[in-house]
Amino acid sequence: MSKSKKRRHEGGGGEVVRVGNKTISLEGYLTKRPRKAPPEDSQGPSDLDLAPEPHRPSEEEHDDSSHTPAPGKSQGDPQYLKTRQALPLWAHQDRIRSILRQHDVLVLVGETGSGKSTQVPQFLYQEQWCQRRKTRIRNAAGVDEEISVGGMIAITQPRRVAATTLAHRVAREAGTPLHGDKTGNGGQGPSAKGLVGYSVRFDHRVPRGTKIKFLTEGMLLQELLRDPHLRQYSAIVVDEIHERSVDVDLLSGFLKQITTGDKAGRGGIPLKVIIMSATANVESIRTFFSATEGAQDAPTQGDQQATPRPSSSSSVEFLQIEGRQFPVELIHTPKPIPDIQEALLRTIFEIHTQEPLQDKHGRKDILAFLTGQEEIEAARRLIDEHAAILSPNVPKIKVLPLFGQLSIEAQHEAFQPLKGSSFTRKIVLATNIAETSVTVPGVRYVVDCGKAKVKQFRPRLGLESLLASPISKSSAIQRAGRAGREGPGRCYRLYTEETYEGLQATDLPEILRNDVLGAVLTMKARGIDDVFAFPLMDPPKVESVENALVYLHVLGALGDDAAITDTGRKMVQFPVTAPYARVLLAAADPKYDCLLDVIDIISCITAGDDIFLHIQSEEVREEAEAYRSELFRREGDLLTYLTTMQRYAAENADRIKWCSLRKINTRNMKQALNIRKQLRGLCVKLGMMEQPPPPDPQPFSPTSPEQATAILKCFLTGFCVRTAILAPDSSYQTSQGRNVIAIHPSSVLHGGQKKEAIMFLENVYTTKSYAKKVSAIQASWIIEALGQ
């Protein structure tokens, strides 16, 4: 059977790629063409998005003088002033302001907890250059037009949890707490004014008059598609650049283009860029942002003073600020640890039983870094078991998990101070999600296992692996930094000092180890024809880019000439990955006509970790499975998600009890409903649905086999390369690359009768290659999908 096949032919007709029965020329991708500037004032794709429209202040809000105190006058909420003044950055605010009056780009390095993320935007928002200004531009039709530029500062974060917790903190410090602030200080209504806001996927709070906006790197990239000159901003602060996600690398490229370009699109008003980190490779960043390559003024480590250094470009400046707020004592193990889990438990209980619960600085809670969700869940069970047999005079323990797949609400629980009894210690078990940017209130001890699970894409196999590997020195420093944010802290490293010294200085940038599908689509949507010529700090492997181009062509996002198609333009407007966006578009096609069903399924998948809780006890599992049997569908996980969402939405009595009986994650179901509402709204806005569907609860009616087939075929439009065929030896072999892949135990198809072919939405390599989110399909459907 003809599956997704890639063959390169050199010479003659140039390089071509065969995908199914299609031949794609790689010429357009590989030949460097003269770079066309994106059309002036092009809004990229249309102005629609799941995220709210870019905040465009009203004229009343423009008048900055009406609600912004004169420079230097506003110090925010007085109750936070003393704490803020104690931060190392505080003493350098004048210097930071002064540098940015003269330069457009500042690379700011300061130790973890020195106050970069919370203070820098507050130092700057009252600056003259930060006020919204009227200017003139020549629009695409060649006509002069008056526009307003600036007025807001964006601060990007690699993760949602950092963006939201920082926004809440800064809003409180500024004296305009965000609505719904759990400290009880908030209280303004939805139309209230405020200084600080945030925007993360599926959650946006940008009060009227916002001057400081925290957002994820991905959200700013989406805004860039609509507003290529970032006209609503006066400055962009790129925080924690050392994490080097694909998104931040892409963002840096776009920012470099704006800062080194002619600024005509901003009516001549410069955009200031502040790059921040505690552990970044400053020199490569500075070189990258300099208009002239090769800035050589390396920062001297160990300076006691903040020292601005001239760089080879007059507009890129560097400032290193020494000093941290509180010291963190580092404790390494004397020799290598054979059993990390045992050492982790021992260390946690030693701290818990020997160290006081609080001191004059406040609580003394524990934050432990583990590799992943499974390890966190296993450790949590063991800690709870041990805690149950502690003597009554030892404080109690409250364990809180913190990993990326948790719902945002569950993640925020780890950041809440413990309620009620003070005779309890909080123990947060986290992945590297808590490594940078965040302050977990109460934490004064960090236990670092020294490893993290790193996602690695293998372009040749088209598979992803997720393996635990040693962290970098930069990560180890960041992890330790979490202990010294509210008082002196201690970090227990479960590895030797020698091991630490042998760690890589920094992690490999994600762009060099991950799939670049989204990045390539974003570049194409932003008018970058020659993706190979786009400025990137580390260009990805040619093979990864080619794979992405081919996959995007298969998805219909790029035409044969490698230019973005209408389909591709529509796809970038969805806040989901390209294959899911493709499925959504197909679902609205009368051929499949299953948009509401597809939205239900995608909402369940993107709500967080699996909506079905993982059950340990045999007895509980049997009980839950009796209830779950009404949800399980023989077609596989996608139809099971659909049935679950539809039965949940039809439930009229007690949804919490409904979830509890079936051992379904209530929070994730609530989040799925929220995503469903937003996706439905977006589809109405995009004209894919005539009117919003009737409100819940609607009576449940089971999906017919014909409808199930339409849904699965619709998913194949996005995932035809993620399929596998049953081989004569009863193994499944991927249609791309012919690799053996097994159905993951979390799938409803695990252990069941073998199917002729399967489609999987995710795959992961742990002990072996596993397919997740699996559905039974027919082999002929794959050919059909590839033929389209």
Ligand SMILES: Nc1ncnc2c1ncn2[C@@H]1O[C@H](COP(=O)(O)OP(=O)(O)OP(=O)(O)O)[C@@H](O)[C@H]1O
């Ligand atoms: N949510 C919060 N709750 C309590 N204190 C906080 C919170 N956020 C910040 N702080 C306080 O403000 C200090 C400065 O935090 P900030 O995030 O600005 O530092 P940073 O230099 O950006 O650190 P990092 O590089 O680790 O992100 C922290 O050390 C902590 O004392």
